[in-house]
Amino acid sequence: MKELFIQNRENFGDMMDSGSVLVLYNGKPPVMRGNRYYDFSTQRNFYYMTGIDVPNLILTIKKDHAGVVEQTLYLERYDEFTAKWDGAAMTKEKAVELSGITNLAYIDELEAHLQRAFMRERISKMYLDMEHKSFSDANSPELDMAVRMREKFPPIALTDAYPLFGDLRVVKSDAEVALIQKAVDITGEGVYAFFDNVKPNMMEYELEAHWEYIVKKNGTSKSFSTIMAAGANATVLHYHNNDSRIKDGDLVLVDFGAQWSWYCGDISRTFPANGRFSPRQRELYNIVLEANKKILDMIKPGVRFGDLNEAVIDHYFQELGKIGLLTSRDEVYKYYYHGVSHMLGLEVHDINKGSVLNRNDVILEAGMVLTVEPGLYISDEAIGIRIEDNVVVTKDGCDVLSKGIIKEADDIEKYMAGR
Numbered sequence: 001m002k003e004l005f006i007q008n009r010e011n012f013g014d015m016m017d018s019g020s021v022l023v024l025y026n027g028k029p030p031v032m033r034g035n036r037y038y039d040f041s042t043q044r045n046f047y048y049m050t051g052i053d054v055p056n057l058i059l060t061i062k063k064d065h066a067g068v069v070e071q072t073l074y075l076e077r078y079d080e081f082t083a084k085w086d087g088a089a090m091t092k093e094k095a096v097e098l099s100g101i102t103n104l105a106y107i108d109e110l111e112a113h114l115q116r117a118f119m120r121e122r123i124s125k126m127y128l129d130m131e132h133k134s135f136s137d138a139n140s141p142e143l144d145m146a147v148r149m150r151e152k153f154p155p156i157a158l159t160d161a162y163p164l165f166g167d168l169r170v171v172k173s174d175a176e177v178a179l180i181q182k183a184v185d186i187t188g189e190g191v192y193a194f195f196d197n198v199k200p201n202m203m204e205y206e207l208e209a210h211w212e213y214i215v216k217k218n219g220t221s222k223s224f225s226t227i228m229a230a231g232a233n234a235t236v237l238h239y240h241n242n243d244s245r246i247k248d249g250d251l252v253l254v255d256f257g258a259q260w261s262w263y264c265g266d267i268s269r270t271f272p273a274n275g276r277f278s279p280r281q282r283e284l285y286n287i288v289l290e291a292n293k294k295i296l297d298m299i300k301p302g303v304r305f306g307d308l309n310e311a312v313i314d315h316y317f318q319e320l321g322k323i324g325l326l327t328s329r330d331e332v333y334k335y336y337y338h339g340v341s342h343m344l345g346l347e348v349h350d351i352n353k354g355s356v357l358n359r360n361d362v363i364l365e366a367g368m369v370l371t372v373e374p375g376l377y378i379s380d381e382a383i384g385i386r387i388e389d390n391v392v393v394t395k396d397g398c399d400v401l402s403k404g405i406i407k408e409a410d411d412i413e414k415y416m417a418g419r
């Protein structure tokens with residue numbers, strides 16, 4: 001798998017200016033309180049470049065004025081006390097095996113190395129990943145480095161690496177698509193577990209528990225908090241209390257995903273708690289399903305991202321008009337109030353192209369992985385429906401990574417009848 005990360009570093013090096021250096025941190029978990037920390041969530045750009053997800057490492061990529069690129073991975077030194085309490089620091093052998101980086105150093109050597117690069121090699125620009133920084137954010141190693149640079153080396157230009165990572169990460173390699181496929185496949189196991197186990201009068205969290213088991217059994221973790229929403233709860237987009245009773249006659253909306261090597265799946269399905277859609281539920285369900293299929297048919301290179309959602313709104317204007325729910329296109333927003341798609345990858349709402357300011361203007365390219373998730377939310381009727389697939393754009397269309405997860409109303413009823 002390290003070939004993926006070797007390639008990613010090479011691609012990033014190609015984008016760098018001559019006479020520059022990237023300093024990329026993996027960060028540390030935030031303190032919860034006392035001597036307890038939150039679980040560490042790897043900095044995704046660091047993982048993308050190294051394949052390593054343990055905290056407190058640093059990667060530098062230096063491109064000299066002759067265009068020669070040098071990569072260095074900085075590790076923590078072995079410390080007996082830490083080893084006894086928390087496990088040993090990453091060894092050099094393990095770091096080489098995971099990342100393919102052969103030039104290793106210790107973190108306390110970084111400043112001397114940078115200083116030499118500025119003075120002897122006339123390195124004049126530093127890339128720092130300033131993802132999501134704001135005036136009110138807590139300090140980060142990137143910000144600390146930026147402040148030190150301003151103080152000690154003011155002539156060195158500082159620039160944000162984040163948009164470059166966007167341009168790189170938005171198009172996935174085959175190896176990345178395979179990892180997302182694995183995440184989607186595990187998520188699919190969850191969908192069938194819900195079909196198998198749902199029954200009226202159980203609690204939402206009881207049904208959700210089947211998914212927790214599957215996640216653990218696969219030795220992985222969730223890509224986000226599961227939305228398990230019955231009846232009217234399904235009209236609240238990010239409902240995740242999951243503590244209501246599932247009633248006979250409810251539709252159950254589940255939106256959830258596994259991750260695999262940090263690559264995310266993100267699937268939604270909606271199904272009847274008692275195994276049978278009511279005629280009204282089926283009518284609305286099929287309107288959403290048609291939207292889902294229309295967008296899948298539309299996706300191919302050259303299509304503007306924002307046009308996907310416009311097509312969903314057109315579809316709803318037409319179909320919801322036919323059943324008397326609305327009379328103008330503006331009213332669609334009463335029943336559908338999110339976008340139909342987002343990028344999917346190392347983050348569940350993955351980084352988008354950095355060189356395009358408005359994501360609606362992004363033009364689809366082969367290798368992009370995105371969600372297709374039209375929804376319909378009618379709170380008066382306690383009905384919320386979302387049908388979400390994950391796709392990779394191919395050279396003339398798209399591959400549906402979640403095609404193994406049934407979504408036709410008839411198929412769902414048949415499956416549930418056969419439990």
Ligand SMILES: [Mn+2]
Nearest residue numbers: 266371373388
């Ligand atoms: Mn999604």
